[in-house]
Amino acid sequence: MLYVTTQYLHSAEQPRPLVRLSIPADALTIKPSAPTNALYDCEWPKLYLVITAPPALLHTDPDAAKRPVSWPLNLLLFEYIMRLARGGTYNVLAAECALSLRNLKDHLLSTFATTPTQRESVEFFVTERHSYVLKKLRFDEDGCITLF
Numbered sequence: 001m002l003y004v005t006t007q008y009l010h011s012a013e014q015p016r017p018l019v020r021l022s023i024p025a026d027a028l029t030i031k032p033s034a035p036t037n038a039l040y041d042c043e044w045p046k047l048y049l050v051i052t053a054p055p056a057l058l059h060t061d062p063d064a065a066k067r068p069v070s071w072p073l074n075l076l077l078f079e080y081i082m083r084l085a086r087g088g089t090y091n092v093l094a095a096e097c098a099l100s101l102r103n104l105k106d107h108l109l110s111t112f113a114t115t116p117t118q119r120e121s122v123e124f125f126v127t128e129r130h131s132y133v134l135k136k137l138r139f140d141e142d143g144c145i146t147l148f
Helices: 054-060 062-066 073-088 092-111
Strands: 001-011 015-023 026-031 047-051 069-075 121-128 131-139 145-147
Touching: 001 092, 001 121, 015 092, 054 062, 069 073, 069 092, 073 092
Parallel strands: none
Antiparallel strands: 001 015, 015 121, 026 047, 047 069, 121 131, 131 145
């Protein structure tokens, strides 16, 4: 699952990333670029992370499947993402990769995000030990909030 986060919930301890978009793993594929010249195939192919619309958006906008997002993925970006996913030292490659990752998040939100009229739950990440854990707050009809 790919979680696209924005806005931060601020608490006394630290900021907490708020999940704005969830994309299932089967909507993510890595594809190499086609060679530019079949006779002289000496260029290294470039890898692209291709992200298709999440199922929730396809219910309301069936044409979203025709608008996948392609993001060029190189070794530097891959290592940065793996460090973020594992809770490692994200600051090592941040200057080189943060702008590209922010552009991807903005593009995914503008392409795939929907604004439901009534939210039933909010997802966010909290740190527990050395990793992030996804937490959810659910709102019921009576206005009661439950954490799960």
